[in-house]
């Protein structure tokens with residue numbers, strides 16, 4: 001396979017669907033899906049996905065570079081790996097989605113959406129991830145990182161979102177996220193339809209959504225901003241010790257409230273260019289819709305992903321509160 005991203009964007013199947021080098025075997029599983037198995041024994045299986053939103057190109061380019069290095073023998077592999085490009089049809093058109101937001105459909109929620117390419121792709125991805133993890137012995141640790149970029153600027157540009165789960169998140173996952181040079185972690189407090197929530201809840205993977213900067217078209221990304229995350233991912237892939245964390249300590253937030261848009265009359269009282277992680281003080285009126293308004297309830301709350309343009313019924317923003325860095329297990 002010459003270039004997985006170019007192949008996926010072409011919409012064609014490769015002429016050769018499997019191969020090997022000195023240390024690994026690879027298998028093309030279908031559009032945007034490739035599995036790599038090390039020739040030596042492994043203790044972890046890792047799923048890396050990007051492009052669940054088709055216009056979020058930086059992580060797609062980052063994963064494609066990693067794959068090219070793996071196939072060329074430049075990057076060692078000590079884990080079983082599934083690489084998934086989530087929404088190839090939307091990637092081709094540089095759009096977040098073509099019909100409905102796929103990252104609200106996982107965990108069977110695709111049944112609540114009108115049938116579309118995205119509802120079918122969400123089911124395919126669920127099946128591919130389920131089969132990938134099911135092929136391992138029970139003691140093999142499962143990880144899933146779903147890579148995204150944000151629509152707007154962020155005061156904290158690189159961050160992770162941990163899906164809601166009742167079991168502890170686990171030290172190895174938290175150590176990898178800290179080593180990845182993230183500025184912050186956000187902990188969800190309720191189940192959701194994201195890909196990372198699916199793998200956490202249904203497949204017991206140590207999962208995280210990673211947000212890498214802002215969305216730009218293919219070829220316009222500065223991957224230098226993501227050197228730390230690239231290095232941490234490559235360490236996990238090769239089984240090498242994680243790189244030391246540079247810079248400020250990781251800040252920790254939890255979701256205090258999801259702003260759900262119930263009506264087309266939903267109004268968000270924010271400037272259009274308000275950055276993610278902008279702080280608001282108690283009492284600030286943030287949004288209104290018939291029968292409902294939201295004022296900041298804590299001394300300080302930070303906004304994430306404000307987007308009044310979402311379809312009714314979906315989340316138009318998250319309000320966060322900051323919590324002590326050691327409050328995660």
Ligand SMILES: O=C(O)CCC(=O)N[C@@H](CCC(=O)O)C(=O)O
Pocket residue numbers: 053103148149150151152161162194196209305306307
């Ligand atoms: O910038 C935005 O408004 C959205 C960026 C994005 O796609 N974020 C993910 C986060 C998933 C999560 O909450 O874990 C999404 O909205 O699907």
Ligand SMILES: [Zn+2]
Pocket residue numbers: 052053056148149
């Ligand atoms: Zn996204």
